[in-house]
Amino acid sequence: MFHFFLKRKRFFFFSLLIILCIALITLSVDKKQKQFPAEKALQSFFSYPLTLTTWIFNTTSALWNGYVYLVDVEKRNTGLQQEMSVLLLENQQLREHFLENQRLKALLNFKQQFSYHMLPAEIIGRDPSSWFKTILVNRGTKAGVTRGSGVVSPLGVVGTVIETTLHSSKILLITDQNSAIDILAKRSRVRGILEGLAENACSVNYVVKSEDIQKDDEIISSGLNAIFPHGILIGSVAETNNTPDGFFKNIAVIPAVDFSKLNEVLIVLTNQATAAVEKKQSPLTRE
Amino acid sequence: MTETRSNINTGTSGALFKTSLAETDTMVKTYSLYVGIAFCLLFVQTNPMLPLGNHGIRPDLLLFLVLNAAVTLSAVHCACIIFIIGYTFDTVSGSPVGLFISTYLLIFGIISLLRRFYNFNTRIELFGLLLLCLIVKYIALYFFLCFVYEYHYNNLLKTILYETLFTIIVFPLVFPLIQNALNHNLTPGKVFATKKSHGA
Numbered sequence: 001m002f003h004f005f006l007k008r009k010r011f012f013f014f015s016l017l018i019i020l021c022i023a024l025i026t027l028s029v030d031k032k033q034k035q036f037p038a039e040k041a042l043q044s045f046f047s048y049p050l051t052l053t054t055w056i057f058n059t060t061s062a063l064w065n066g067y068v069y070l071v072d073v074e075k076r077n078t079g080l081q082q083e084m085s086v087l088l089l090e091n092q093q094l095r096e097h098f099l100e101n102q103r104l105k106a107l108l109n110f111k112q113q114f115s116y117h118m119l120p121a122e123i124i125g126r127d128p129s130s131w132f133k134t135i136l137v138n139r140g141t142k143a144g145v146t147r148g149s150g151v152v153s154p155l156g157v158v159g160t161v162i163e164t165t166l167h168s169s170k171i172l173l174i175t176d177q178n179s180a181i182d183i184l185a186k187r188s189r190v191r192g193i194l195e196g197l198a199e200n201a202c203s204v205n206y207v208v209k210s211e212d213i214q215k216d217d218e219i220i221s222s223g224l225n226a227i228f229p230h231g232i233l234i235g236s237v238a239e240t241n242n243t244p245d246g247f248f249k250n251i252a253v254i255p256a257v258d259f260s261k262l263n264e265v266l267i268v269l270t271n272q273a274t275a276a277v278e279k280k281q282s283p284l285t286r287e
Numbered sequence: 288m289t290e291t292r293s294n295i296n297t298g299t300s301g302a303l304f305k306t307s308l309a310e311t312d313t314m315v316k317t318y319s320l321y322v323g324i325a326f327c328l329l330f331v332q333t334n335p336m337l338p339l340g341n342h343g344i345r346p347d348l349l350l351f352l353v354l355n356a357a358v359t360l361s362a363v364h365c366a367c368i369i370f371i372i373g374y375t376f377d378t379v380s381g382s383p384v385g386l387f388i389s390t391y392l393l394i395f396g397i398i399s400l401l402r403r404f405y406n407f408n409t410r411i412e413l414f415g416l417l418l419l420c421l422i423v424k425y426i427a428l429y430f431f432l433c434f435v436y437e438y439h440y441n442n443l444l445k446t447i448l449y450e451t452l453f454t455i456i457v458f459p460l461v462f463p464l465i466q467n468a469l470n471h472n473l474t475p476g477k478v479f480a481t482k483k484s485h486g487a
């Protein structure tokens with residue numbers, strides 16, 4: 001019997017390999033499944049040299065920009081001072097509006113359901129394949145990042161966290177085929193689902209033909225899934241058209257964020273995640 | 288049972304289980320080198336500072352390593368190495384686990400078939416083989432993504448064209464480096480080359 005297996009060992013070896021591949025593919029079709037420990041270890045191992053390279057690059061460019069490349073700094077400084085005085089005035093007005101808003105909300109007994117804490121993170125890697133749109137950042141479970149956390153930038157929504165290790169996280173960009181976000185059209189308040197198109201564009205699905213969405217309309221996050229705060233800019237409508245058959249409109253959206261120039265992001269943490277991290281890091285709880 | 292054991296010890300049954308100390312040493316060295324180079328290439332490919340592919344389309348540097356392994360190593364060891372390379376790639380990228388393992392193994396299978404009829408020695412031949420590998424890769428990826436994972440790609444052609452272009456551009460720069468690194472560290476003839484003679 002053993003001799004039979006030995007004689008056909010190459011055949012059995014390759015059959016085993018094919019079975020293993022099929023098993024891995026079958027397991028990964030279920031998108032809710034958790035990461036294998038080997039995957040976590042590999043991703044974690046890989047994030048350290050990437051973090052180091054990013055740190056070296058950023059330090060060098062900071063040195064260059066801060067100490068060596070100082071041409072036109074005075075001119076830019078004067079311009080920025082003027083801009084700052086205008087913004088300070090605007091800021092004061094906005095503060096007034098904010099306080100007024102708070103008072104009115106309190107009057108209406110408005111209860112805020114979710115409050116968010118933003119965690120800054122640096123991009124240390126991009127997806128090595130051309131077929132998927134993910135990025136690696138240098139913050140992981142130790143900083144309170146959990147699977148499913150939203151990721152934004154000052155320009156707009158970036159994506160969601162899909163995998164985490166101790167010191168790094170993988171983020172699925174809104175332009176990836178697997179991404180789906182609940183959205184609102186800012187002008188007409190029409191709701192829909194934003195999905196990635198695997199290039200630098202997205203589409204809004206499930207908007208019926210009779211709804212009012214036009215070119216250049218701004219698309220914002222609805223805030224319903226508690227992943228992103230309400231009202232964060234996602235992008236603007238580039239094109240809309242009605243297909244002769246079917247119930248829904250074809251809406252193409254250009255994201256507000258230029259993903260190729262993105263260096264830093266903000267991870268949206270819910271209050272529970274922040275509290276858990278603070279509890280972990282507190283010296284009293286350690287004792 | 289006794290007969291079977293003696294067969295294993297004397298090596299009459301084949302080479303999968305009979306390895307001497309020197310062979311084990313070479314095996315460890317080969318695997319370490321391939322995995323090390325794969326990590327370096329993946330590091331370059333993942334790095335956000337890579338000038339090529341800022342819009343998410345990048346050259347496939349690991350394909351060069353797969354190509355080199357498929358041309359020089361024996362089938363069993365090559366399959367193991369490609370499995371490790373594919374698994375690492377799947378882990379680091381956003382792809383479902385198993386996608387690139389299967390794609391790279393399919394490429395290896397086709398190269399193995401071709402090696403029965405032809406020896407790929409010169410750079411031009413290897414370049415031709417690379418083009419074939421790219422075609423096989425796109426067909427395999429298209430099959431897996433559309434029929435297994437049910438993705439809907441709208442602009443597939445752009446991704447394919449840019450990736451092919453970037454890969455072809457970097458091939459003359461990176462492939463000789465990989466070959467040199469492997470040839471420099473592994474003594475020719477001691478690597479797990481196939482024992483069959485290949486007719487040109």
